[in-house]
Amino acid sequence: MFHPFDVEQFLSELEHGVSYNFSESGVHPMTLRELAGMTGLDLEAFMDTLLDYPQVNGFALLRERIASLYAGAGAANVMVTVGATEANTLVANTLLAPGDSMVAFRPIYEQLTGNARNRGVTVRYVEMDPFNSWRIDGAAVAAAVDETTKVVHVINPNNPTGRVLDAAERAAIVSAAQKVGAWIVSDEVYAGTERDTDITTRSFWGDYDKVMVLNSMSKAYGLPGLRLGWLVGPEPEITATWRRHEYAAVAASTLSMKLAEAVLEEPGRNAIVARARSLIRIGFETLTEALAVHPGVFSVTPPQASAMSFVRFDLPVDSDTLARRLHAEKDVLVIPGDKFHVEKHFRFSSALPEAYLREGLRRLNQMVAEILSQA
Ligand SMILES: Cc1ncc(COP(=O)(O)O)c(C=O)c1O
Incomplete structure (x- = not known):
C-alpha cells in the first residue's frame, strides 16, 4: 500500500496562489542577487x-x-x-x-x-x-x-x-x-x-x-x-x-x-546564517505579540530553533477546519496539526517580512474573533 506524504500533498495543493503563506518551514528565501551580495560571488563570471x-x-x-x-x-x-x-x-x-x-x-x-x-x-x-x-x-x-x-x-x-x-x-x-x-x-x-x-x-x-x-x-x-x-x-x-x-x-x-x-565559504556562510537567525527572532516576537490578542486561545512552547512554531489553540473547531477556513475565508495558509497526528495545533512559519507577517496575523485573529462569536 502506498502512503502519500500528507504534509507535502497539503502544501503542493494549496500553497501556490495563497496570498499569506505561513506553511513553509524555512526563513524568507534569498534572491540570487542577495546571495551574490552576501558571498561575493562574481555573477558575471558565473555566466561562464x-x-x-x-x-x-x-x-x-x-x-x-x-x-x-x-x-x-x-x-x-x-x-x-x-x-x-x-x-x-x-x-x-x-x-x-x-x-x-x-x-x-x-x-x-x-x-x-x-x-x-x-x-x-x-x-x-x-x-x-x-x-x-x-x-x-x-x-x-x-x-x-x-x-x-x-x-x-x-x-x-x-x-x-x-x-x-x-x-x-x-x-x-x-x-x-x-x-x-x-x-x-x-x-x-x-x-x-x-x-x-x-x-x-x-x-x-x-x-x-x-x-x-x-x-x-x-x-x-x-x-x-x-x-x-x-x-x-x-x-x-x-x-x-x-x-x-x-x-x-x-x-x-x-x-x-x-x-x-x-x-x-566563510565569512559569507556565517553572515547568511546570521540573517536567518535574525529573521527567526524578530518573526517569533511578532507572532507572540499577535497570539496574545485573544487571551487563553493560543499557547506555544517557544521553539529553540527553526522558523516554525507549533501553536496550540483552544477553539471549538478541529485543526483541519481551522486551516481550511483560514484558507478559504482569509487567504491565509497554515498547516493543521492533524498532518502531524496532533489535534488542536497548527504549524506557523514566522521568519518573514514584517508587514506581510503582521497582515497575515491580523487575518488569523479576525478568524478567531469570528469563530468565537459563532460559538
Ligand atoms: C525535517 C526536514 N527534512 C528534510 C526536508 C527537506 O528539505 P529539502 O528542501 O532540503 O529537500 C524538510 C523540508 O521541510 C524538513 O523539514
Missing part, C-alpha cells in the same frame, strides 16, 4: 559556468566544504543530493529493507518514515511530551528498539516543534541504537536556525560510529530553490547511497552546486 553533466556525487570542492563542517569527515564521507528530500529517500533505500523496523519521534516531518513505510518497514513512534516542552522519555526510547530495529531516526532541531534534544535525550538515543546495532539517521536541516543562542545545534556526527547525517541549503541558508542537500556518513554507506543516486537523479544541478560552494 559550463552546463555539462556535473560530478555525480557532487563537486569535490563542495564536498570538501561540507565535510569541513563535520569534525573528522573528509570529502569521501559526503554525498551531494537533490535536497535533503533525496537524501532521505536514498537513506531509506540503503539502510532499510522490507521487514525491518525503525524508531522515530512524533510529531515529525514524515519524509524518512514515509519512505520507510512505503518500503514495507514498520515504524515505531515514540511520542514527544506536549505537556513537557516536547521532551523525549529515555525509557520509552530504550523500550522501542529490538533486534529488527535498523534505524533510529531523529530530526534535530525538530519539525514541527523546533525542539532541540538535550544531552540526556541524545545519550538515551545513542544508547538505544548501540544496544541493537541500529543506525542513527539524524536529519539536521534546522541546525543553524537557533532562536535563543548563536551556538549551532550539535550534530550527531561523531557521537557513535553508525551515524548518517543529512542537511541542506533550504533552511539556515534560506535557499530552498537550489534543491541542494547532502548526506554525511561512513564511506561504504555513502558509496551505497551514490549507487542509488545514479538511478534517482544522476546528479544535483551544476548551478546549484556552484552556488552552494559559494555559500559555504
Whole structure:
C-alpha cells in the first residue's frame, strides 16, 4: 500500500496562489542577487559556468566544504543530493529493507518514515511530551528498539516543534541504537536556525560510529530553490547511497552546486546564517505579540530553533477546519496539526517580512474573533 506524504500533498495543493503563506518551514528565501551580495560571488563570471553533466556525487570542492563542517569527515564521507528530500529517500533505500523496523519521534516531518513505510518497514513512534516542552522519555526510547530495529531516526532541531534534544535525550538515543546495532539517521536541516543562542545545534556526527547525517541549503541558508542537500556518513554507506543516486537523479544541478560552494565559504556562510537567525527572532516576537490578542486561545512552547512554531489553540473547531477556513475565508495558509497526528495545533512559519507577517496575523485573529462569536 502506498502512503502519500500528507504534509507535502497539503502544501503542493494549496500553497501556490495563497496570498499569506505561513506553511513553509524555512526563513524568507534569498534572491540570487542577495546571495551574490552576501558571498561575493562574481555573477558575471558565473555566466561562464559550463552546463555539462556535473560530478555525480557532487563537486569535490563542495564536498570538501561540507565535510569541513563535520569534525573528522573528509570529502569521501559526503554525498551531494537533490535536497535533503533525496537524501532521505536514498537513506531509506540503503539502510532499510522490507521487514525491518525503525524508531522515530512524533510529531515529525514524515519524509524518512514515509519512505520507510512505503518500503514495507514498520515504524515505531515514540511520542514527544506536549505537556513537557516536547521532551523525549529515555525509557520509552530504550523500550522501542529490538533486534529488527535498523534505524533510529531523529530530526534535530525538530519539525514541527523546533525542539532541540538535550544531552540526556541524545545519550538515551545513542544508547538505544548501540544496544541493537541500529543506525542513527539524524536529519539536521534546522541546525543553524537557533532562536535563543548563536551556538549551532550539535550534530550527531561523531557521537557513535553508525551515524548518517543529512542537511541542506533550504533552511539556515534560506535557499530552498537550489534543491541542494547532502548526506554525511561512513564511506561504504555513502558509496551505497551514490549507487542509488545514479538511478534517482544522476546528479544535483551544476548551478546549484556552484552556488552552494559559494555559500559555504566563510565569512559569507556565517553572515547568511546570521540573517536567518535574525529573521527567526524578530518573526517569533511578532507572532507572540499577535497570539496574545485573544487571551487563553493560543499557547506555544517557544521553539529553540527553526522558523516554525507549533501553536496550540483552544477553539471549538478541529485543526483541519481551522486551516481550511483560514484558507478559504482569509487567504491565509497554515498547516493543521492533524498532518502531524496532533489535534488542536497548527504549524506557523514566522521568519518573514514584517508587514506581510503582521497582515497575515491580523487575518488569523479576525478568524478567531469570528469563530468565537459563532460559538
Ligand atoms: C525535517 C526536514 N527534512 C528534510 C526536508 C527537506 O528539505 P529539502 O528542501 O532540503 O529537500 C524538510 C523540508 O521541510 C524538513 O523539514
